Amino acid sequence: MIEVDGLTIEAGGRRILDGVSFRLEAGGWYGIIGPNGAGKSTLLAAISGVRRFDAGSVRLFGRPVGSWPRRALARRLAVLQQESLPRTAFTVREVVLMGRYPYQNWFGGSDEEGEVLVDRVIGTLGLSAHAHRRLDTLSGGERQRVALAKAMAQDPELLLLDEPTTYLDIGYQIHLLDLVRDWRRAGNRTVVAVLHDLNLAAQYCDRLLVLREGRLIAEGPPADVLKPETIRRVFGIEPVVLPHPASGVPQLLLKPGGPDAKPAERRTADTASR
Amino acid sequence: MKLPVRIVIWSGAALLLLAVSVVWSLSIGSAGLPAGKVWSILIHRLPFAGGSAPDWTPMEETIVMQVRLSRIALAVLVGACLGMAGAGFQGVLRNPLADPYTLGVASGSSVGAALVMTLGLQTALGMWTVPSAAFLSGLIAVFAVLLLARSNGQMAVETLILSGVILQAFLGAFVSLMISMSEDEVNQILFWVLGSLSKKSWDHALLVLPFAVLGLPFIAAFASAMNLMSLGERHAAHLGVHVERTKLTVLLASTLVTAAAVSVSGVVGFVGLVVPHLVRLIFGPDYRLIVPLSAIGGGIYVVWADTLARTALSPKEIPLGVLTALVGAPFFAWLLWRRKAGLGREDA
Numbered sequence: 001m002i003e004v005d006g007l008t009i010e011a012g013g014r015r016i017l018d019g020v021s022f023r024l025e026a027g028g029w030y031g032i033i034g035p036n037g038a039g040k041s042t043l044l045a046a047i048s049g050v051r052r053f054d055a056g057s058v059r060l061f062g063r064p065v066g067s068w069p070r071r072a073l074a075r076r077l078a079v080l081q082q083e084s085l086p087r088t089a090f091t092v093r094e095v096v097l098m099g100r101y102p103y104q105n106w107f108g109g110s111d112e113e114g115e116v117l118v119d120r121v122i123g124t125l126g127l128s129a130h131a132h133r134r135l136d137t138l139s140g141g142e143r144q145r146v147a148l149a150k151a152m153a154q155d156p157e158l159l160l161l162d163e164p165t166t167y168l169d170i171g172y173q174i175h176l177l178d179l180v181r182d183w184r185r186a187g188n189r190t191v192v193a194v195l196h197d198l199n200l201a202a203q204y205c206d207r208l209l210v211l212r213e214g215r216l217i218a219e220g221p222p223a224d225v226l227k228p229e230t231i232r233r234v235f236g237i238e239p240v241v242l243p244h245p246a247s248g249v250p251q252l253l254l255k256p257g258g259p260d261a262k263p264a265e266r267r268t269a270d271t272a273s274r
Numbered sequence: 275m276k277l278p279v280r281i282v283i284w285s286g287a288a289l290l291l292l293a294v295s296v297v298w299s300l301s302i303g304s305a306g307l308p309a310g311k312v313w314s315i316l317i318h319r320l321p322f323a324g325g326s327a328p329d330w331t332p333m334e335e336t337i338v339m340q341v342r343l344s345r346i347a348l349a350v351l352v353g354a355c356l357g358m359a360g361a362g363f364q365g366v367l368r369n370p371l372a373d374p375y376t377l378g379v380a381s382g383s384s385v386g387a388a389l390v391m392t393l394g395l396q397t398a399l400g401m402w403t404v405p406s407a408a409f410l411s412g413l414i415a416v417f418a419v420l421l422l423a424r425s426n427g428q429m430a431v432e433t434l435i436l437s438g439v440i441l442q443a444f445l446g447a448f449v450s451l452m453i454s455m456s457e458d459e460v461n462q463i464l465f466w467v468l469g470s471l472s473k474k475s476w477d478h479a480l481l482v483l484p485f486a487v488l489g490l491p492f493i494a495a496f497a498s499a500m501n502l503m504s505l506g507e508r509h510a511a512h513l514g515v516h517v518e519r520t521k522l523t524v525l526l527a528s529t530l531v532t533a534a535a536v537s538v539s540g541v542v543g544f545v546g547l548v549v550p551h552l553v554r555l556i557f558g559p560d561y562r563l564i565v566p567l568s569a570i571g572g573g574i575y576v577v578w579a580d581t582l583a584r585t586a587l588s589p590k591e592i593p594l595g596v597l598t599a600l601v602g603a604p605f606f607a608w609l610l611w612r613r614k615a616g617l618g619r620e621d622a
Contacts, residue, residue: 050511074514081508088504089559098502102514154513 001026001158001190002047006056009042009214016042018214019056026157029184029191031205031222033198035235038211040194041082044162047192048079060158074102078151082163084144087136092127092146093118095135099153114153121152125179141172148176152183159184161193165200173197177204202226202249210234226250281563288570292350295574299346299581304588305337312338344476348538349580350573351482352471353545355489355535357572360546361553361565362493362528365500366521367431373547374532377438377525380541381445382415383408383533387540388452388463396462404466405481409537415441416529420522428518469542469595471580478538485534489527490569496524497561504559544599545572545579548606555609575602 002024009017017039024030032040045051046058049065058065061076078099085095100114122131125145135143144164151159161180165173181204184191195201201208202222210218210225212234218225231239231252240253300316301309311330315338318328328335359374367376375381386407390396396403422437423429453463499520502510507517532546550568557563579597586592 048512050508070511070516071514074512077512079508079512081512083506085505085509089554090501090504094560095505098505098513101498101502104498 001061002192003059004047004056007043007046007053007058008055009046009051009053015214017046020214020216022209022216022219024190024192026190027188028206029181029193029204031201031208032192032194032211033201033208034211039214040211041162043211044160044192044194048077048160049073071102074154076156077158077160078154078156079160079162080148080151080164082166084140084167085135085147089134089136091132091134093122093131095146096122096149096153099150102154117155118153121149124183125149141168144168144172144176148179156189158190158192161191163194163196166196173200198226199251202251203244203247222249226252277560277562281566284557284563285566285570288567288574292570292574295577296346296350299577300338300342302581302585303342304585307334307337315339344479345471345474345580346577348471348474348479348482349576351479351486352535352539352542353572353574353576354486354569355482355531355572356542356546357549357568358490358493358565359528359532361550361561361568362524363546364550365561366503366524367435368504369431369435370551372435374528375541375543375546376435377419377529378415378441378445379412379529379532380536381442381449383412383536384449384467384541385445386411387466388449391462391466392452392456405537409533412533412536413529415445429521465593466540468593469540470591470593471539472584472591474538482534482538485531489531490566492527493524494562494565496520497565500524500561539594541595542576542598543595544602545575548602549575551606552609555613
């Protein structure tokens with residue numbers, strides 16, 4: 001479904017991505033993790049076709065990403081961004097209906113199938129009571145749920161999430177990721193998510209890709225990737241890794257840096273992030 | 275209510291208001307023609323109306339059909355051009371202060387017109403000398419701004435607006451220089467810069483007509499894309515909009531339409547800024563409504579403003595651009611204040 005080969009992106013004389021190659025099969029939930037500035041969001045932008053790259057190739061659904069007409073691509077690929085939607089005067093339903101743009105003519109009225117789908121998505125995400133409220137009357141968490149509804153209304157095979165839970169409290173974080181998980185399973189879709197929270201990444205993703213200094217340095221199931229050595233190498237911290245009491249996936253406990261921490265390694269990771 | 279139905283109903287209502295405004299404006303003027311007589315002349319001119327024997331003089335018919343109606347038609351067209359262009363500019367620049375003059379078309383046109391007048395070449399190429407010079411220099415100014423703002427095939431909105439502001443300041447200084455150097459008692463350049471529809475004929479209206487008629491459907495075709503862009507350029511791109519292409523196309527189309535209006539009417543300010551805002555305040559954020567209603571609303575606005583301009587201090591003319599701002603600004607302030615008060619109540 002996604003074939004990335006030797007992807008290199010430079011900006012301001014610095015390599016943000018440096019020869020990244022991987023292949024993702026359809027039907028999984030993939031997580032991209034790594035420190036700030038490792039190139040995670042840039043990688044996602046390149047996959048979604050909004051960022052040009054300097055070398056290498058990205059193929060989506062068997063074709064180079066640049067050769068996809070934007071509308072045709074929007075029918076198969078949706079993106080949920082980190083920032084939720086702006087406070088506009090459009091209503092929730094109007095914004096979710098915008099997810100049908102790649103399927104619509106000018107009036108947006110002939111897409112009967114879309115109207116049904118939009119109402120179903122609004123119901124699934126628990127937004128029915130808000131359907132006719134304006135976006136500028138909603139909270140940030142609610143607006144992010146509307147953004148997810150809009151992405152789902154695109155009915156894509158592939159959903160890219162760019163740190164979608166950054167500005168949400170833990171309740172909203174879990175709720176949002178649960179919604180994505182159930183939707184993904186029901187439609188056998190593929191999700192690629194940049195996630196900051198390693199514990200959430202371990203619980204929702206089938207496989208993790210670890211980026212550091214623009215390079216892919218580890219890839220595999222959470223149990224193989226989230227080892228103390230890897231985390232020390234990537235983030236420069238000494239974590240305690242324990243199996244989750246309920247599911248058994250690895251979970252991190254953090255401890256403050258102190259005399260026994262290794263400041264030299266933190267510096268390495270810091271340099272990497274600039 | 276479905277959107278197409280809403281568009282038809284509101285546009286119909288707005289067109290009706292426009293028609294009423296036109297007839298009302300036709301009935302007012304210095305010649306002191308009674309309204310009843312004006313309507314008879316109009317009805318008489320309608321095809322298939324025929325009938326009653328004329329009880330007016332040919333002179334009166336000329337005043338209504340040639341002098342007043344041509345001027346009102348031009349007012350409608352100039353207003354429509356500025357209204358739709360304002361909607362286009364605000365749609366792609368996503369900035370509440372954007373208006374048809376943001377990218378410097380008015381300043382550019384003013385320089386062209388002022389230069390022709392300063393050199394005394396007003397009639398060098400016949401009656402169309404000043405309009406052609408204004409049209410061309412307006413377009414050149416916008417191309418300069420686009421070039422200035424372009425980097426890596428992309429135009430960031432902030433850079434575009436900033437480039438426009440810079441060029442406007444620069445060209446504005448040129449115009450002021452030419453005004454201060456001129457020795458006329460009643461300054462032609464100043465009068466042009468303030469905008470006016472006096473001493474215009476059907477020819478001027480016919481010149482603007484194709485721009486308004488072709489511009490409206492063209493800009494409206496991008497209304498859905500502008501709706502998506504109001505969520506942010508990234509959101510729009512991920513939904514299948516060619517963001518850069520849309521921005522450039524809408525800006526160029528809106529600029530052409532504006533340049534056509536400005537080249538015959540001078541710089542009529544405030545219409546392109548305030549009318550799309552008024553429409554948005556009343557009818558909501560959907561550009562499929564905002565674009566057509568801004569065009570019609572612009573027409574209504576300029577007809578009213580120009581009627582005041584030619585009658586309020588008759589026989590003296592008030593510059594149209596002065597009136598559009600003088601009447602428009604307080605009205606807009608009142609609407610903003612009412613909306614703020616309304617929102618306050620909702621929150622409480």
